[in-house]
Amino acid sequence: MEKKTEVPIPQSEAVFSLGELTSSDNFTGKVWVNIMGASDSTLHARFGNVSFEPRARTNWHSHPGGQILLITEGRGYYQALGQPARLLKQGDVVEIPRNVMHWHGAAPDSEFAHIAISLNTDDRGAAWSGPVKDEEYNNLY
Amino acid sequence: MEKKTEVPIPQSEAVFSLGELTSSDNFTGKVWVNIMGASDSTLHARFGNVSFEPRARTNWHSHPGGQILLITEGRGYYQALGQPARLLKQGDVVEIPRNVMHWHGAAPDSEFAHIAISLNTDDRGAAWSGPVKDEEYNNLY
Numbered sequence: 001m002e003k004k005t006e007v008p009i010p011q012s013e014a015v016f017s018l019g020e021l022t023s024s025d026n027f028t029g030k031v032w033v034n035i036m037g038a039s040d041s042t043l044h045a046r047f048g049n050v051s052f053e054p055r056a057r058t059n060w061h062s063h064p065g066g067q068i069l070l071i072t073e074g075r076g077y078y079q080a081l082g083q084p085a086r087l088l089k090q091g092d093v094v095e096i097p098r099n100v101m102h103w104h105g106a107a108p109d110s111e112f113a114h115i116a117i118s119l120n121t122d123d124r125g126a127a128w129s130g131p132v133k134d135e136e137y138n139n140l141y
Numbered sequence: 142m143e144k145k146t147e148v149p150i151p152q153s154e155a156v157f158s159l160g161e162l163t164s165s166d167n168f169t170g171k172v173w174v175n176i177m178g179a180s181d182s183t184l185h186a187r188f189g190n191v192s193f194e195p196r197a198r199t200n201w202h203s204h205p206g207g208q209i210l211l212i213t214e215g216r217g218y219y220q221a222l223g224q225p226a227r228l229l230k231q232g233d234v235v236e237i238p239r240n241v242m243h244w245h246g247a248a249p250d251s252e253f254a255h256i257a258i259s260l261n262t263d264d265r266g267a268a269w270s271g272p273v274k275d276e277e278y279n280n281l282y
Binding site: 120 | 155177178211236238260
């Protein structure tokens with residue numbers, strides 16, 4: 001019987017470290033978060049590496065100062081509320097405008113990892129809403 | 142006779158595209174720049190992928206709003222003026238404080254690539270100074 005690996009991306013291949021499996025209610029499925037910075041608060045930015053098992057995804061949420069996603073591994077989706085989902089692959093970039101409700105996460109058949117850089121933070125974090133329901137996720141494609 | 146490759150990182154292995162060989166006087170050696178964003182000016186950020194052949198490096202410069210470097214390939218250096226050079230490898234992160242004079246570039250025996258994210262740009266670009274001279278570069282290590 002094949003043993004299922006506990007991590008989505010072999011660490012020998014990953015560019016950035018996985019970090020810790022999150023227990024946050026802001027995600028569906030297994031998601032690893034590696035907070036990388038910034039320790040310098042005058043940069044007004046927060047950034048880290050986020051890794052998703054297949055089908056794992058953020059809840060709907062928005063960023064008061066906007067966010068950049070840089071896709072480093074696998075395939076996944078970004079969807080802004082009321083828009084079609086955009087398929088993402090390694091090397092792609094997403095500019096998430098300020099205060100736009102959206103989610104991001106892995107494709108059904110692929111791990112997915114991205115660097116996320118929250119901008120213009122001014123001490124305000126993301127505004128979180130509810131999960132992306134299975135009936136939403138299953139009807140993207 | 143071995144033919145020397147013209148690009149520092151095989152594109153089949155690179156996470157982000159090389160972009161164009163720059164002709165800017167702000168660098169020593171061959172440097173490729175791939176501007177990736179931001180098209181949304183309200184994010185107050187500019188970012189892209191920068192790839193260096195061995196020994197290639199930026200001039201001394203500073204960023205009014207600070208910058209983040211995310212190392213995606215190879216080995217290189219970051220040095221702030223008056224400080225020891227810091228050896229960097231894939232997966233490392235550098236937070237460059239506002240207005241600190243510094244340079245970054247490849248190690249003598251390795252290609253090097255990083256994502257650079259300039260923050261809090263407010264339409265002000267980097268302030269450029271002179272090249273990192275060979276006698277400075279050769280005495281790092």
